[in-house]
Each structure stands twice: as C-alpha cells, then as structure tokens.
C-alpha cells in the first residue's frame with residue numbers, strides 16, 4: 001500500500017518530482033493588491049482599515065457578534081482565558097492531543113492544564129469522559145466548580161477542534177454550563193467547520209482562530225478572538241491594545257494590557273485569504289473524498305468528519321495498525337518526498353506538563369501511536 005499511496009498523492013497534486021508538503025498556503029486572490037494598498041496608505045501597523053475590515057468579515061462569516069484580531073492564535077487564546085476569568089493556581093480542563101499552544105496559553109495565566117481524554121470519533125475532548133471526570137472529581141459550591149482533592153477552582157474548559165473536525169461541542173458546552181465552567185473553543189484549526197450548521201468557535205463563551213502559515217487560510221501570522229458577549233468583546237479589544245484609554249492625545253492605561261493587535265499589513269493579506277475560504281474548503285473536502293475512497297480499499301481507517309458536522313478537513317489523517325508500522329510509513333513516505341507527520345506528542349508526556357492532573361488517557365494514547373497526517377494543501381491543478 002505504501003508505494004500506491006505515494007503515487008496516489010503525486011497524482012492528486014500533479015507533482016511527479018517535487019517535494020509535497022503537508023500544508024502549504026495558496027495566494028491566488030487579492031493578496032498582493034491589498035498588501036500594496038496597505039503600504040501605500042502608510043497604515044501598516046496596528047491601526048488601519050484592513051484590521052477593521054477583517055474583523056467585520058469574520059463576524060459576518062462566523063455569525064459571532066464581536067471579533068478582535070490578534071497577532072497570532074496563541075495570543076488570542078491567552079486573551080480568551082483572561083476574558084473567562086482564569087487566574088493563577090486555578091485549573092483549566094483541556095485535551096492531551098493538541099498543539100502545544102493550547103496548554104502554553106493556559107500556563108501564561110498562571111493556571112495549569114488538567115487533561116481529560118479525547119473521543120475516538122472526533123479526536124477532540126470527549127463529552128462522556130468529561131462527564132465522568134466532573135461527576136467523580138469535582139464539587140460545585142456557590143456558582144464555582146472545584147477539583148475536590150486539590151481544592152483548586154476549575155476556571156475554564158478548552159476543547160480543541162482537532163485537524164478541523166468539530167468536537168461534540170453542544171454536549172461539552174451544556175455539560176460545562178451545569179458545572180458553571182466557561183468554555184473557550186480553540187478553533188485554530190477549524191475555521192469554516194460547522195457543527196449542526198453553526199460555525200465552530202461560536203458555541204462557547206469565547207472562541208479563537210489562527211492564521212498561521214500552515215492553517216487553512218493565513219496572513220503570515222495572525223489570530224482572532226470571537227464572542228457574543230458585549231462586555232468581553234470590548235474588553236478583548238482593550239486588552240490587546242495595551243489597555244490604552246481612548247483619548248485624543250493623553251496616554252493613559254487602566255490595566256496591564258498586551259501588544260497583541262494584528263498589524264494592518266497582515267490584515268490586508270487576511271482579507272484576501274478569507275475571500276477565498278469557501279473555495280479552499282470545497283477543494284479540501286474533494287481531496288478528503290478522494291483519500292477516503294483510496295483508503296476504503298485498504299485496511300487503514302481514514303479519519304472522517306464526525307456525525308452532525310461539516311469539517312474543513314484542514315489536515316487529513318489515517319490510522320496505521322501500530323506504532324512500529326506508523327514509523328515505517330513515516331520513514332517510507334518522507335524519504336520519497338511526501339511529507340507525512342505523526343500526531344503531536346501527548347501534552348501529558350512533555351516535561352512542562354507531565355506533573356499536571358490527568359484522567360484516563362487511553363484513547364489519546366491509542367491515537368498517538370497510530371495516527372499520521374498526510375498532504376492536505378489546496379490543489380491548484
């Protein structure tokens with residue numbers, strides 16, 4: 001199968017010789033026009049019409065009432081956690097299978113991640129495991145949820161929509177509501193993916209997106225905070241712009257703020273990319289369909305979009321039979337110019353997070369041993 005796979009990927013991308021990366025950006029729209037316009041306007045930094053335009057476009061696209069552009073997705077997550085009221089020495093529930101940024105952002109607030117397993121169908125936080133964890137290990141008192149053994153407050157829950165596939169976000173939010181835990185959706189990978197017709201990122205109290213170079217659309221580096229809460233929306237804008245009190249000339253600040261505002265230059269590129277998002281997703285979904293048909297003839301499961309969902313199929317993935325075969329596949333494909341990659345090392349195994357509270361991790365461990373991401377860029381031929 002390995003040799004047929006290599007040929008299949010080369011045929012899909014119309015590339016018989018060149019190295020085929022996992023996910024490369026496509027600049028096929030107004031990118032240069034808008035970036036040049038931003039340069040000509042002299043507004044290249046944190047103020048400018050493209051920042052506003054990009055935020056308005058994201059509001060229209062996702063249906064969120066407030067959208068605040070940030071320098072990257074990690075900064076967006078950091079701000080989201082502050083908005084949710086996360087503080088030093090508190091706990092934030094998240095999943096062990098995610099990019100490091102999710103747990104890093106939690107750490108920036110002084111809180112610690114607390115890991116609950118993933119669901120095999122979504123590869124995202126499992127509502128069933130979360131329900132068991134909350135009922136067995138936490139206590140609710142005066143509108144707050146506490147981890148019973150440590151007495152620490154559980155300040156938020158951060159599910160991540162893995163590889164663009166929507167989590168069972170409705171069930172997660174409902175469950176967290178019962179326990180008075182605000183939900184922050186790390187939708188860095190899932191812009192344009194929907195759960196029951198609604199955009200991922202808009203179910204929780206706050207959602208965040210990333211526009212890093214390897215994401216479905218990119219502006220070099222960039223992120224976005226979205227929320228339907230007016231107070232939080234305004235606070236997000238304030239905190240990302242050094243918490244400067246608006247005034248014609250006075251320089252006054254009323255919080256410890258952050259220099260997290262997206263530059264206009266990047267926003268110009270982002271507007272051009274967002275104009276193409278639906279086309280990119282259609283293209284990626286067609287590739288996923290072709291992969292699915294290919295792998296249906298093999299013994300390797302292809303990761304499909306979960307029930308009730310439409311995925312942007314940011315990164316396609318398959319499961320090998322075991323870790324040894326996974327490594328053989330990685331070696332075979334990468335040495336033949338087809339970039340493939342294992343899942344992230346589980347966050348619970350990294351030295352910074354190995355001491356953190358965790359529940360049963362059996363599904364995450366199973367997936368970590370077997371999953372491989374395969375080339376998923378938008379095809380131009």
Ligand SMILES: *Cc1c(COP(=O)(O)O)cnc(C)c1O
Pocket residue numbers: 072073074075098099101102160186188189210211212221222223
């Ligand atoms: C990409 C990503 C981020 C962070 O995005 P940056 O823009 O690179 O800071 C956060 N979480 C997840 C799951 C991601 O994949």
